[in-house]
Amino acid sequence: MVRLNQSLQVAKTMTQRTDELQSEIERLGPKYQKSGPRYTSYPTAPHLSEQFPLAEFETHCAQDTRITQPLSLYVHVPFCRSICYYCGCNKVVTRKPGVAQEYLNALSNELQRYRDWGLNQRVITQLHWGGGTPTYLSDAELTQLMHLIARNYRLTDSPDREYSIEIDPRTVTRETIALLRGLGFNRLSLGIQDFDPLVQKAINRLQSFEWVSELTQTIREHGFKSLSFDLIYGLPHQTENSIQATLDKVIELAPDRIACYNYAHLPARFPSQRAIDRLTLPSATQRLRLHRYIDAHLQNSGYLLIGLDHYVKADDELALAQREGRLQRNFQGYSLKTADDMMGIGHSAISQIGNMIVQNERSLEDYLTKTLNKRSPLSRGLHLSDDDLLRRDIIMDICCQLEFSLADICARYGIDPDIYLQREINELHTFIRDGLLISTQTGYRLTDLGRHFLRNICMVFDAWLERTPIEVKYSKTV
Ligand code: SF4
Incomplete structure (x- = not known):
C-alpha cells in the first residue's frame, strides 16, 4: 500500500511538472513562432549553388584516399502510387509500367561513377532508402537494387550497422x-x-x-x-x-x-x-x-x-548515443554517428563528402537523361568554408547533444569566441532569461523547455539565414 501511494505521488509530481512545462511552452510559443530551417544540414539545402564548379567535387572524390573511413549511403526512390495532399517531399506520382526498371538502370550507372572514384572500397556502415516510397518497388526490384549495391560496394553484416528503409504501410x-x-x-x-x-x-x-x-x-x-x-x-x-x-x-x-512533425501549409x-x-x-x-x-x-x-521532433524509448540506442555524444543529425533525421561522409544516389539526392555538399538534378527527367547517358547527374553544390564548419559544429551540438561549448569548438578553429561570436553570445542572453538555456562551466545547456525552441537557438548561429532565396519558405519553428 505504501509503495502504491509512493508511485501515485511520483506520477502526480511528473504530471504537475509536465503541466508546468506545457504552460511555459504555450506562453513563449507566440514570441518564438517564426519560420526557420530544420537543420538536417548546415548550410541548409536552399543555399547550394548552381555556380559551384561541380568538376571539383569529382576531382575531390577521385583524389580522396580515406579508404579505411566508413561511409553512409542514401538511396532516393522518388515514386509514389498516389499523392498525399500534405506532402512536401521530392516525389513523382506515377503508375507507369517500366518506370522503376529504368530508374534502377540509372542508379546502377550512378553507383558505377562513385565506384570509379574508389568509394566502393569504404565499408558502408549506414544505409538508408528513402523517398518518395522505396516500397513502390516490387519485391523483385527491391532485391535487384540491394544486389546492385552489394555487387559493387562493401556492405557489412556487423550487428552495429544501421540499414534502414522508409515504409508506406499501404x-x-x-x-x-x-x-x-x-x-x-x-x-x-x-x-x-x-x-x-x-x-x-x-x-x-x-x-x-x-x-x-x-x-x-x-x-x-x-x-x-x-x-x-x-x-x-x-x-x-x-x-x-x-x-x-x-x-x-x-x-x-x-x-x-x-518522429512527430509539424505540418507546414505552403500551397504556393x-x-x-x-x-x-x-x-x-x-x-x-x-x-x-x-x-x-x-x-x-x-x-x-x-x-x-x-x-527536434524525435521521441525515443529511454533504453533506445539513440538515447544512449546522445548521452555518449554519438548522436548525429543528417538529411534523414537523427541517427548514430557511424560515418562522416554520405554518398547520396538517385533523383535529388544530396551527398556530403569531406567539406563539399552536392545535389543531384531535382527534375526526374533531367536526372534520368544524364545518368542513363553516363553523364554526371549533379546540379548544384557548395564548398564549406571554415566559418561554415565552425557554425555547423555548434548547430549540430545544439541539435544532438543539447549542449554546446563555444570555447571548445572555437579552439578547434583557433579563434576567440568572445570576439568572433560576440553578437551571437549577446543574443543567447534572451534565451537564458526565458529559461531556454542555462550557462554551465563549459558552455550552455538547453533546458527541458529549451528543447522545444531548439530551432530558434540554432538560428542565432546561422550566417546564411539572411541570404535565403525569397522563394524558399521554411516551416514554423514551434
Ligand atoms: S507516400 Fe510519402 S512521399 Fe509519397 S506522396 Fe505520400 S507522403 Fe509524399
Whole structure:
C-alpha cells in the first residue's frame, strides 16, 4: 500500500511538472513562432549553388584516399502510387509500367561513377532508402537494387550497422517485410501520420489501424532492431481528442522511436496542398495546444524528447548515443554517428563528402537523361568554408547533444569566441532569461523547455539565414 501511494505521488509530481512545462511552452510559443530551417544540414539545402564548379567535387572524390573511413549511403526512390495532399517531399506520382526498371538502370550507372572514384572500397556502415516510397518497388526490384549495391560496394553484416528503409504501410505485404529482413535491413520506419479516418480522408491517405498493427507484429517477429513511426500534427480536422485517440493507438503498438512533425501549409510551393481546405486546419493557437498535448502524452508514456521532433524509448540506442555524444543529425533525421561522409544516389539526392555538399538534378527527367547517358547527374553544390564548419559544429551540438561549448569548438578553429561570436553570445542572453538555456562551466545547456525552441537557438548561429532565396519558405519553428 505504501509503495502504491509512493508511485501515485511520483506520477502526480511528473504530471504537475509536465503541466508546468506545457504552460511555459504555450506562453513563449507566440514570441518564438517564426519560420526557420530544420537543420538536417548546415548550410541548409536552399543555399547550394548552381555556380559551384561541380568538376571539383569529382576531382575531390577521385583524389580522396580515406579508404579505411566508413561511409553512409542514401538511396532516393522518388515514386509514389498516389499523392498525399500534405506532402512536401521530392516525389513523382506515377503508375507507369517500366518506370522503376529504368530508374534502377540509372542508379546502377550512378553507383558505377562513385565506384570509379574508389568509394566502393569504404565499408558502408549506414544505409538508408528513402523517398518518395522505396516500397513502390516490387519485391523483385527491391532485391535487384540491394544486389546492385552489394555487387559493387562493401556492405557489412556487423550487428552495429544501421540499414534502414522508409515504409508506406499501404504498399507492403507481410512477405515484403520478411524479404527486407533477408536483404539485410535492421531498422524500419512506417509513415503513419494520423489514424483518424476523417483526417486520413482529408489528406488522401487511407490506412487502417488494424493493418498497421498486423505489420508491426510481423516486424517484431522478424527481429528488426528498431521500429519508428512518423506522425504529423497540424493536419486538417485534428483536435486534441482525435490526436489523443491516435496517440493511444500508437502507444499500444509501442514503436521504439516516434518522429512527430509539424505540418507546414505552403500551397504556393507544394501544389497538392491546395486540395486541403485551409479552414479545416488548426489555428496557430490550436496547433500549439496540439504540440503541447502530444509532448505531454508521449513523455508521460515513457518516451524521451531527444531533440527536434524525435521521441525515443529511454533504453533506445539513440538515447544512449546522445548521452555518449554519438548522436548525429543528417538529411534523414537523427541517427548514430557511424560515418562522416554520405554518398547520396538517385533523383535529388544530396551527398556530403569531406567539406563539399552536392545535389543531384531535382527534375526526374533531367536526372534520368544524364545518368542513363553516363553523364554526371549533379546540379548544384557548395564548398564549406571554415566559418561554415565552425557554425555547423555548434548547430549540430545544439541539435544532438543539447549542449554546446563555444570555447571548445572555437579552439578547434583557433579563434576567440568572445570576439568572433560576440553578437551571437549577446543574443543567447534572451534565451537564458526565458529559461531556454542555462550557462554551465563549459558552455550552455538547453533546458527541458529549451528543447522545444531548439530551432530558434540554432538560428542565432546561422550566417546564411539572411541570404535565403525569397522563394524558399521554411516551416514554423514551434
Ligand atoms: S507522403 Fe510519402 S507516400 Fe505520400 S506522396 Fe509524399 S512521399 Fe509519397
